[in-house]
Amino acid sequence: MTAQKLDGSATLKAIKAELTERVAVLKAKGVVPGLGTVLVGDDPGSHWYVGAKHKDCAEIGIESIRVDLPATATQAEVEAEIDRLNADPACTGFLVQQPTGLDEFRLLSRVDPDKDVDGLHPTNLGKLVLGEAGSLPCTPIGCIELLRRHGVELNGAEVVVVGRGLTVGRPLGLLLTRRSENSTVTLCHTGTRDLAAHTRTADVIVAAAGVPGIIRGDMVKPGAAVLDVGVSRVDGKIAGDVADDVWDVAGWISPNPGGVGPMTRAMLLSNIVTAAERQVS
Numbered sequence: 001m002t003a004q005k006l007d008g009s010a011t012l013k014a015i016k017a018e019l020t021e022r023v024a025v026l027k028a029k030g031v032v033p034g035l036g037t038v039l040v041g042d043d044p045g046s047h048w049y050v051g052a053k054h055k056d057c058a059e060i061g062i063e064s065i066r067v068d069l070p071a072t073a074t075q076a077e078v079e080a081e082i083d084r085l086n087a088d089p090a091c092t093g094f095l096v097q098q099p100t101g102l103d104e105f106r107l108l109s110r111v112d113p114d115k116d117v118d119g120l121h122p123t124n125l126g127k128l129v130l131g132e133a134g135s136l137p138c139t140p141i142g143c144i145e146l147l148r149r150h151g152v153e154l155n156g157a158e159v160v161v162v163g164r165g166l167t168v169g170r171p172l173g174l175l176l177t178r179r180s181e182n183s184t185v186t187l188c189h190t191g192t193r194d195l196a197a198h199t200r201t202a203d204v205i206v207a208a209a210g211v212p213g214i215i216r217g218d219m220v221k222p223g224a225a226v227l228d229v230g231v232s233r234v235d236g237k238i239a240g241d242v243a244d245d246v247w248d249v250a251g252w253i254s255p256n257p258g259g260v261g262p263m264t265r266a267m268l269l270s271n272i273v274t275a276a277e278r279q280v281s
C-alpha cells in the first residue's frame with residue numbers, strides 16, 4: 001500500500017483562485033487589501049518565506065508593503081515600524097516574520113489585533129480559547145483545511161498532535177476540539193513517556209516536533225492520515241518529521257515540502273482577505 005498525497009501546493013492554487021474573486025469584490029467597494037511584512041536580519045530561509053508571501057499576494061491582487069531591517073535593528077526600531085503599519089490605512093494586515101532575535105511577545109502584542117493576519121496576537125489566541133471570531137493561526141488552520149479539502153474525516157476522529165510549540169501544536173489542540181471539528185485530541189511532546197503507544201491508535205497524526213524522522217512506519221495505524229509539519233535541514237535539504245517508511249502504512253500523507261508549508265501561505269492570504277472584509281463592514 002502506498003499513501004495518497006495531501007497536496008498542499010495544489011490546494012494553495014485552488015484557494016488563490018477563490019480569494020482572487022473576494023479581492024475583486026473588495027476592490028469594487030473601494031477597499032484594496034495590503035499586506036505589510038517586517039523582516040529583521042538576513043536569514044535566507046526567512047527571506048524566501050517573505051518573498052513567497054508577497055508573490056502570492058501579487059498573484060491575487062493584494063498590495064505589498066515590505067519593510068526589511070538589518071540584523072542590528074533594535075527592539076525600539078522594530079516597534080516604530082509596527083506603530084507605522086498600525087497607523088497606515090493602506091496596510092490592512094501585517095506580520096513580523098519570526099524569529100527576530102528580539103522580545104517577540106512584546107512585538108506581537110504591539111500589533112493592532114485587527115491587523116494581526118498571523119493569528120498570533122494574544123487577543124486573537126485568547127479569542128480562540130474563548131470561542132470568539134478572530135484571525136486564526138495560519139499553520140494549524142492550514143493543517144485542518146488540507147484534511148478537509150481531501151475529505152479526511154475529523155468529526156469524532158482520534159488525533160495525536162506531536163509537539164506543543166506556540167505556532168502549531170498548542171493552538172492546533174484548541175482548533176481541533178472546537179465543535180466544528182469535533183476531534184478527540186492527544187497532545188504529545190518531549191515529556192510523553194510512550195509516543196508510539198499514542199500514535200498507533202490515532203486516525204490522524206500531526207507531526208510538528210521538528211525532529212527529523214521521529215514518526216516511523218511501525219508507529220502508524222494502517223490507513224491513518226499523517227501530516228508532516230516539522231521542518232529541519234539535513235545537509236541543506238528539507239527534512240520532515242515523517243520517515244519514508246510511513247508511506248507504506250499510512251492512507252494519507254502531507255509531504256514536506258509541498259504539504260503544510262503552502263497551506264500556511266494559503267491561510268495567511270485568507271486571513272488578509274477576511275481582515276480586510278471585516279474592516280469594510
Ligand SMILES: Nc1nc(=O)c2c([nH]1)NC[C@@H]1CN(c3ccc(C(=O)N[C@@H](CCC(=O)O)C(=O)O)cc3)C=[N+]21
Nearest residue numbers: 049095096097098099118138257258259261262264265
Ligand atoms: N510571523 C511569521 N509568520 C509565519 O507564517 C512564519 C514565520 N513568522 N516564520 C517562519 C515560518 C515558516 N513559514 C513557512 C511558510 C511557507 C513555507 C513553504 O511554503 N514551504 C514550501 C517550500 C520551502 C522550501 O523549499 O524552502 C513547501 O513546504 O513546499 C514554509 C514555511 C511561515 N512562517
